[in-house]
Amino acid sequence: MSVRTRISAALLAGTVAGVTVLPAQLAEAVTSRAVTIPAFYTPPAVLPASNGTLIRTEPLKLALSLPGITGTLPGKATRIMYRSTDSAGGPVAVTGAYIEPAAAWRGPGARPLVVLAPGTMGQGDQCSTSLALQKGLVIGLGSQTTVSIGYEVLAMYRLLAKGIAVVQTDYLGLGTPDLLHTYVNRVDSGHAVLDAARAALALPNTSLTDRSSVGLYGYSQGGGAVASAAELQATYAPDVPLKATYAGAPPANLADVTAAIDGSELLGALGWSVNGFAQSEPALQPLLDHYLNDAGRSTLKKLSTMCVGDALLTYANKRSTAWTTTGQSVSQIIKTEPALRDYLAGQTIGTLRPTGVIRVATGVNDNLVPFAQARTMAADWCRLGGDVVFAPISLPRLPSPVINHFGPLVKDQGTAVGWLRDRLADRPATANCSALNGS
Numbered sequence: 001m002s003v004r005t006r007i008s009a010a011l012l013a014g015t016v017a018g019v020t021v022l023p024a025q026l027a028e029a030v031t032s033r034a035v036t037i038p039a040f041y042t043p044p045a046v047l048p049a050s051n052g053t054l055i056r057t058e059p060l061k062l063a064l065s066l067p068g069i070t071g072t073l074p075g076k077a078t079r080i081m082y083r084s085t086d087s088a089g090g091p092v093a094v095t096g097a098y099i100e101p102a103a104a105w106r107g108p109g110a111r112p113l114v115v116l117a118p119g120t121m122g123q124g125d126q127c128s129t130s131l132a133l134q135k136g137l138v139i140g141l142g143s144q145t146t147v148s149i150g151y152e153v154l155a156m157y158r159l160l161a162k163g164i165a166v167v168q169t170d171y172l173g174l175g176t177p178d179l180l181h182t183y184v185n186r187v188d189s190g191h192a193v194l195d196a197a198r199a200a201l202a203l204p205n206t207s208l209t210d211r212s213s214v215g216l217y218g219y220s221q222g223g224g225a226v227a228s229a230a231e232l233q234a235t236y237a238p239d240v241p242l243k244a245t246y247a248g249a250p251p252a253n254l255a256d257v258t259a260a261i262d263g264s265e266l267l268g269a270l271g272w273s274v275n276g277f278a279q280s281e282p283a284l285q286p287l288l289d290h291y292l293n294d295a296g297r298s299t300l301k302k303l304s305t306m307c308v309g310d311a312l313l314t315y316a317n318k319r320s321t322a323w324t325t326t327g328q329s330v331s332q333i334i335k336t337e338p339a340l341r342d343y344l345a346g347q348t349i350g351t352l353r354p355t356g357v358i359r360v361a362t363g364v365n366d367n368l369v370p371f372a373q374a375r376t377m378a379a380d381w382c383r384l385g386g387d388v389v390f391a392p393i394s395l396p397r398l399p400s401p402v403i404n405h406f407g408p409l410v411k412d413q414g415t416a417v418g419w420l421r422d423r424l425a426d427r428p429a430t431a432n433c434s435a436l437n438g439s
Contacts, residue, residue, distance in 0.1 A: 030177045033305050034140035035126035040079060041175045043093035048083045051191070051237070052198025055081040060097055063136030064153060074160040075101040079130055082199035086172060087187035087280050093176055094192050096169040097130040098200045099156065100207060105163035107425030110211040112243075114159050114420065115197050116168045117218035117225035118152045119409075122307030123183060123272045128175030129168055138307070148307040155217060158417045164215075164424065165208055167200035169193055171225070173279075180279045180304060183272035184221060184251055186347045188280070190228030193218075194237035201240075213241050215420050219248035219409050220369060227252065227377065230354035244423030245358040246416045248409060249369045252349040252377035255341070259331040260370050263319045264401040268311025270320055270330060271303035281343055291333055296323025312402075350377035353384040357429045359419055360390050363408035365397035375436065382433035389419075389429055390436055 029039045040058055048055060060077040077099045084094045105111040121127040124146060126138050132150030140146040152168070159166050172188040173179035182188045197214050200206075216226035227247040233240055251257045254273065261270050278285055292300070300323075303311060320330040334340045358381070362374040371392070378390045393408035423429055 030125070032125040032140070032177070033144040033146035033310075035138060035146060037125045037131075037175070037177060040081070041095055041125065041128075041177065043081065043176055043178050047091040047093055051083055051085055052195040052202065053083045054199050054202055055083060055093055057081070057203070060130070060134055062099075062133055063150070064157075072102060074103070074157050075099045077133065078203065079134075080167075080199055080203070082195055084172065084191045084195040086182070086191070087185055092172050092179065094169060094172055094195065095128065095130055095175045096167060096196050096199075097133055098167045098203055098206070099160055099165065101160040101163050101165055103161055103163040107163070107421070109213070109426070110209045111163060111165055111207045112213045112215060112424040113165045113167060113197060113200055113208055114215045114217050114424075115193050115200075115226070115229075116152060116156055116159070116166055117189065117193050117216065117222035117229075118168065118171075119218070119220040119222045120266070120269060120308050121148065121174065122311065123174070123181045123275060123303060124305040124307055125175050125177050127307035128170040130170050131175060133168070144305065145310070146305075146307055147309040149309065155219075155413055155417065158414070159217065159420075162417070162421045164421065165200070165206065165212075167196045169196040180275055181272070182276035182280050183269070184224060184254060184347070185276055185280050186224070186228045186349055187232070189221075189225035190232040191236060193225050193229035194233060194240055197240045198237065213243040213424055215243055215424050216245040217416070217420060218246070220405065221251065223247040223250035224252060224349060227349045227354070227358070227360075230356065230358055231349065231352040233355040234352075242355045244356050244420055244429075245354065246420050247358060247360050248412065248416065249362045249366055249405060250349060250360065250374055250377060251369050253373040254344045254347050255331070255334060256370050256373040258334065258344075260368055260401070262329050262331055263317060264368055265312055265316040266308075266368060266402055267315045267318050267320070268303050268306060268308070271300050271311075271315075274330065275300055275304050277343060284339060284343060287337060287339060291324050291326065291328075293323065293325045299323055350380035354381055354386050357387040357389065357423055357431070359416065359429070360388060361393055361408065361412050361416060363393045363395055363404060365395060366405050366408065367397075368401040368405035379436040382436050387429075387431050388433055388436075390432055
């Protein structure tokens with residue numbers, strides 16, 4: 001299922017060694033909420049055979065950059081498109097950006113790489129983080145307005161300032177107009193993270209080498225993506241030399257998160273989840289047809305092109321009971337429908353031992369992506385023998401769930417970046433699974 005504008009131009013391509021070569025300028029640019037999506041983001045008709053293979057690249061001018069003595073600060077950016085695999089086993093094209101730091105790496109060994117998995121940006125193609133890096137502020141004006149801010153730039157630049165190379169993924173379908181973004185899909189996001197590492201390590205003319213270690217960084221949606229990637233690395237990407245992961249406020253149990261966000265400022269995220277579920281698992285569509293009323297279908301269609309700011313302004317503090325024929329909330333329907341319960345159970349993070357040391361940080365008063373479900377994920381990893389550092393972040397509980405969720409990000413970000421840098425510099429971390437005993 002897709003509820004976005006489709007590509008209207010036929011794709012002309014030639015194949016060389018199994019890789020479709022399609023100059024971006026031959027594709028027809030599309031628009032999303034009055035924002036033109038560069039032709040670069042339109043995938044070719046045929047994708048490479050191997051995951052992590054680069055499909056195309058181009059220089060990316062950063063909106064926030066400064067001249068430096070030895071080069072542009074914080075570094076030189078390249079927009080990338082690479083091959084990944086979705087949760088159904090099909091090939092997909094994913095976009096992102098690689099930034100080569102101007103700062104030197106002062107730790108031991110080769111310069112390391114961190115994959116940054118963005119937090120919630122939205123579901124419209126104009127919301128992609130790589131586009132936000134180029135524009136800083138993405139604004140579309142017209143019958144459908146939109147605003148997207150590249151808020152992940154602070155974490156990215158903090159890593160670059162320490163001499164760590166960064167590659168950022170846009171995730172499946174965010175930016176590329178061929179598919180709808182499968183928001184919080186565990187497998188899609190984990191694969192996109194790991195294949196971004198592969199693509200960056202294969203990018204020519206960088207300071208990365210085959211001895212470069214890899215770290216993962218993400219908060220909120222990004223925290224779930226990197227947590228999933230750490231679990232999937234052993235079977236999906238054992239070639240990625242993953243050393244450490246920072247997973248902040250991960251949505252590890254989507255049933256719990258669904259109940260928490262309904263009626264909050266971020267109700268839009270519930271719509272993005274439902275849209276993504278329907279694309280990833282077409283067998284769920286009859287249930288949606290049964291339960292969604294006209295208002296629900298209209299809302300989901302509108303949300304499919306919105307960024308997080310748009311959704312906050314339009315749907316804050318509303319409830320999903322207005323979307324359904326029965327007057328039930330989405331969470332209540334999930335409890336009564338085995339197919340939905342089973343699908344969400346399959347999205348649970350915490351069932352496989354993660355690779356490398358992993359720091360799970362979450363706010364004790366986070367009632368948007370609830371503290372308890374993140375703590376359960378960490379405890380489950382400990383029982384599986386994982387090397388886990390659990391870091392509860394204490395802040396006052398406020399009336400706004402969004403502030404309770406993002407406050408810990410602001411408080412902990414500097415510590416998180418420093419922690420990840422130390423792990424990539426071969427400094428040991430002390431796991432504290434004993435603090436989670438009895439969970």
